[in-house]
Amino acid sequence: SKKLRIAVLAGDGIGKEVMPEGIRVLEAAAKRFDLPLEMQHFDWAHCDYFAAHGQMMPDDWKAQLQGFDAILFGAVGWPATVPDHVSLWGSLLKFRREFDQYINLRPVRLFDGVPCPLAGRKPGDIDYYVVRENTEGEYTALGGIMFEGTDREMVLQEAVFTRKGADRLLKFAFDLAQSRSKKHVTLATKSNGIAISMPWWDKCAEAMAQNYPDVVLDKQHIDILTARFVLQPGRFDVVAATNLFGDILSDLGPATTGTIGLAPSANLNPERNFPSLFEPVHGSAPDIYGQNIANPIAMIWSVALMLDFLGNGQGAWRSAHDAIVDAISQTILSGPRTPDLGGQAKTPDVGKAIAQVL
Amino acid sequence: SKKLRIAVLAGDGIGKEVMPEGIRVLEAAAKRFDLPLEMQHFDWAHCDYFAAHGQMMPDDWKAQLQGFDAILFGAVGWPATVPDHVSLWGSLLKFRREFDQYINLRPVRLFDGVPCPLAGRKPGDIDYYVVRENTEGEYTALGGIMFEGTDREMVLQEAVFTRKGADRLLKFAFDLAQSRSKKHVTLATKSNGIAISMPWWDKCAEAMAQNYPDVVLDKQHIDILTARFVLQPGRFDVVAATNLFGDILSDLGPATTGTIGLAPSANLNPERNFPSLFEPVHGSAPDIYGQNIANPIAMIWSVALMLDFLGNGQGAWRSAHDAIVDAISQTILSGPRTPDLGGQAKTPDVGKAIAQVL
Numbered sequence: 001s002k003k004l005r006i007a008v009l010a011g012d013g014i015g016k017e018v019m020p021e022g023i024r025v026l027e028a029a030a031k032r033f034d035l036p037l038e039m040q041h042f043d044w045a046h047c048d049y050f051a052a053h054g055q056m057m058p059d060d061w062k063a064q065l066q067g068f069d070a071i072l073f074g075a076v077g078w079p080a081t082v083p084d085h086v087s088l089w090g091s092l093l094k095f096r097r098e099f100d101q102y103i104n105l106r107p108v109r110l111f112d113g114v115p116c117p118l119a120g121r122k123p124g125d126i127d128y129y130v131v132r133e134n135t136e137g138e139y140t141a142l143g144g145i146m147f148e149g150t151d152r153e154m155v156l157q158e159a160v161f162t163r164k165g166a167d168r169l170l171k172f173a174f175d176l177a178q179s180r181s182k183k184h185v186t187l188a189t190k191s192n193g194i195a196i197s198m199p200w201w202d203k204c205a206e207a208m209a210q211n212y213p214d215v216v217l218d219k220q221h222i223d224i225l226t227a228r229f230v231l232q233p234g235r236f237d238v239v240a241a242t243n244l245f246g247d248i249l250s251d252l253g254p255a256t257t258g259t260i261g262l263a264p265s266a267n268l269n270p271e272r273n274f275p276s277l278f279e280p281v282h283g284s285a286p287d288i289y290g291q292n293i294a295n296p297i298a299m300i301w302s303v304a305l306m307l308d309f310l311g312n313g314q315g316a317w318r319s320a321h322d323a324i325v326d327a328i329s330q331t332i333l334s335g336p337r338t339p340d341l342g343g344q345a346k347t348p349d350v351g352k353a354i355a356q357v358l
Numbered sequence: 359s360k361k362l363r364i365a366v367l368a369g370d371g372i373g374k375e376v377m378p379e380g381i382r383v384l385e386a387a388a389k390r391f392d393l394p395l396e397m398q399h400f401d402w403a404h405c406d407y408f409a410a411h412g413q414m415m416p417d418d419w420k421a422q423l424q425g426f427d428a429i430l431f432g433a434v435g436w437p438a439t440v441p442d443h444v445s446l447w448g449s450l451l452k453f454r455r456e457f458d459q460y461i462n463l464r465p466v467r468l469f470d471g472v473p474c475p476l477a478g479r480k481p482g483d484i485d486y487y488v489v490r491e492n493t494e495g496e497y498t499a500l501g502g503i504m505f506e507g508t509d510r511e512m513v514l515q516e517a518v519f520t521r522k523g524a525d526r527l528l529k530f531a532f533d534l535a536q537s538r539s540k541k542h543v544t545l546a547t548k549s550n551g552i553a554i555s556m557p558w559w560d561k562c563a564e565a566m567a568q569n570y571p572d573v574v575l576d577k578q579h580i581d582i583l584t585a586r587f588v589l590q591p592g593r594f595d596v597v598a599a600t601n602l603f604g605d606i607l608s609d610l611g612p613a614t615t616g617t618i619g620l621a622p623s624a625n626l627n628p629e630r631n632f633p634s635l636f637e638p639v640h641g642s643a644p645d646i647y648g649q650n651i652a653n654p655i656a657m658i659w660s661v662a663l664m665l666d667f668l669g670n671g672q673g674a675w676r677s678a679h680d681a682i683v684d685a686i687s688q689t690i691l692s693g694p695r696t697p698d699l700g701g702q703a704k705t706p707d708v709g710k711a712i713a714q715v716l
């Protein structure tokens with residue numbers, strides 16, 4: 001059968017340390033489940049490349065990656081040499097936009113064996129998805145500064161939402177909720193303060209809910225929603241959010257499960273017109289880079305999400321996804337563990353252990 | 359000496375239940391510390407008024423309130439009859455803007471006796487201020503919908519920041535930090551995603567920091583910042599934030615201390631050109647209104663903030679503030695407690711107990 005093609009970009013900092021472990025586990029899974037895959041490495045989309053070429057990626061990056069089925073991405077950013085907004089807008093944010101990866105899917109789950117920062121919560125109590133709009137909204141470079149340098153200096157910042165963008169995000173969220181037992185969608189809103197876009201989001205969500213009579217829609221203002229992630233995490237199932245709100249919720253959610261070092265993410269173009277991208281939520285972590293103590297689990301879990309997506313959640317691909325997540329659970333419980341989980345293991349120790357369980 | 363004048367507006371829902379307790383404690387404090395105060399009640403800025411008059415407040419609301427030194431506010435909102443954005447933009451948000459209450463000051467503190475939702479945290483571990491810009495930023499009705507009803511439908515939403523607005527907020531935050539032992543300001547930013555306004559905020563904060571060589575400035579992206587409120591609350595001292603980010607952080611922070619039912623807020627016009635406004639962070643809570651079980655502590659703590667502000671943090675006024683906060687601490691520990699804190703007391707029981715301690 002035709003091989004699915006994976007582009008591998010490790011990026012900066014600990015991206016370079018966790019990626020080999022992601023690949024180790026990917027190879028183990030491909031072998032065990034007989035998945036037809038091939039990988040190709042690319043040595044750009046990192047700040048060393050920027051230092052040499054004055055840009056993050058070659059001009060033909062799109063042509064080079066277009067034919068791939070998925071992109072496995074480590075982390076980008078090395079602020080000591082390249083400002084974050086330059087490195088990010090020149091790579092990751094380009095992928096998300098130009099490959100129309102309009103869904104950013106981020107599971108939030110409490111694992112047995114990870115000390116929970118919330119008192120009295122146990123595995124099963126925290127288990128939901130953040131479905132984040134990933135291409136538009138609050139992340140724009142539109143607007144400007146006026147009267148600069150005078151005491152009338154002011155800034156306009158635009159956010160841009162499209163009906164198409166809201167509807168496809170909401171459809172994905174409602175479909176996901178329908179496939180789960182709770183059948184519950186929370187919309188992150190702020191219609192009592194942000195007076196044009198947020199009441200409009202409320203209406204889009206209410207209209208979409210009409211198509212899903214068996215799914216409950218609960219609109220919550222982003223302020224109280226963050227409070228409830230801490231106080232009542234059990235009430236969430238699928239949380240649909242704009243780019244900014246989803247960014248916030250998908251760091252906060254994992255934090256309530258003990259560490260953002262475990263959190264994976266899938267940047268999806270569900271129609272498969274472009275490659276989708278899979279990456280850990282954590283960044284390049286310059287502060288710990290070089291010691292090989294980064295936790296590779298977020299990278300490995302991202303590999304699992306990739307396989308699930310590549311196989312449409314079916315057959316051997318779904319089994320591979322489930323087996324990796326099980327191996328992660330088991331390894332968290334039994335060790336080895338990196339320092340962020342209280343252990344003394346190195347990055348490869350954890351990768352090897354998970355590959356071993358597989 | 360000249361009496362300071364307080365305007366009292368109870369508003370909707372539990373605002374009407376907690377306000378009498380705020381006043382009870384205010385009267386007890388005024389008596390004990392011999393504070394020259396007088397109060398006047400206003401029966402508008404609530405949704406019943408809207409039902410009768412088609413607007414939240416009389417046309418001359420500004421003239422009626424202008425001469426007061428402070429406004430004590432309960433809560434506004436009764437969505438069953440008036441949509442939240444109508445009631446809020448017609449009252450609370452008007453006060454904040456038209457009385458130029460540009461600082462929204464919100465203390466976050468863990469009290470002894472309140473079960474903390476964060477595992478292993480004790481009083482003293484969580485003790486910081488959110489200093490929120492309160493008049494501009496992301497809360498606007500500027501922008502619009504284009505191509506409505508077609509498949510090209512799109513929305514523009516503007517955020518508006520002024521240098522004056524940013525600078526006065528930052529100055530307040532740095533002054534506050536300088537008066538505290540940690541001398542630490544965290545700026546909530548998102549300069550890696552929101553590409554015009556947030557890099558500009560970063561620069562404003564860096565420039566302001568130059569004037570405060572003894573205060574440390576730490577810029578953190580809002581996503582990881584919310585994670586750290588949960589994982590490392592001890593690292594915060596004064597958190598400066600835009601209107602939206604401050605709104606989020608000042609619900610999340612109190613949630614990590616157990617309940618947003620305790621959180622007070624001060625909407626300040628530090629120059630005293632207009633009355634400042636003091637209100638609990640919680641809203642009108644239609645779900646529990648009518649049972650008289652709302653916790654009045656946020657209202658009472660707001661009274662304490664008001665006295666501190668009225669007296670410039672000095673003398674008998676400061677003593678009154680401290681005595682009220684002490685009485686709150688003591689009552690939380692000894693009871694009576696309302697149901698949100700696991701007790702069975704009614705709203706007035708708590709108000710009476712605190713007044714009694716005073």
Ligand SMILES: CC(C)[C@H](C(=O)O)[C@@H](O)C(=O)O
Nearest residue numbers: 088093247281283550551581
């Ligand atoms: C690095 C940054 C631009 C990015 C984002 O805000 O989207 C990151 O925080 C994420 O969540 O993937």
Ligand SMILES: CC(C)[C@H](C(=O)O)[C@@H](O)C(=O)O
Nearest residue numbers: 192193223446605608639641
């Ligand atoms: C009710 C709402 C408009 C308000 C705000 O967002 O400012 C509230 O959440 C607050 O924090 O005071």
